[in-house]
Amino acid sequence: MIDAAVDAIATATGYVGKVLDFNVSSVTSGGDALGDVVIQLEVGGTKASGRGVATDVVEASARAYLNAVNRIVRIQSRGQEREHDIGP
Numbered sequence: 001m002i003d004a005a006v007d008a009i010a011t012a013t014g015y016v017g018k019v020l021d022f023n024v025s026s027v028t029s030g031g032d033a034l035g036d037v038v039i040q041l042e043v044g045g046t047k048a049s050g051r052g053v054a055t056d057v058v059e060a061s062a063r064a065y066l067n068a069v070n071r072i073v074r075i076q077s078r079g080q081e082r083e084h085d086i087g088p
Contacts, residue, residue, distance in 0.1 A: 005062040015069045017043040024057060035060045041068035048072045 048071035052063025
């Protein structure tokens with residue numbers, strides 16, 4: 001199910017990445033425990049980490065993946081802005 005959530009986000013955003021690291025830990029205990037997912041993602045040579053927290057590990061994973069994609073978009077956008085600033 002985590003793969004399906006990640007694939008859906010990759011398809012929707014157009015950012016298909018390689019997961020370099022994936023870590024799940026419990027923030028709280030009990031039946032409504034929060035799962036904390038940290039993911040390291042690489043897209044087109046750009047690496048970023050993302051974090052997601054939820055009571056459902058699939059949701060936490062999706063949030064972490066999307067958080068990493070958002071960071072990669074910002075990093076790549078800044079790089080393009082810098083390239084435009086340099087000019088001929």
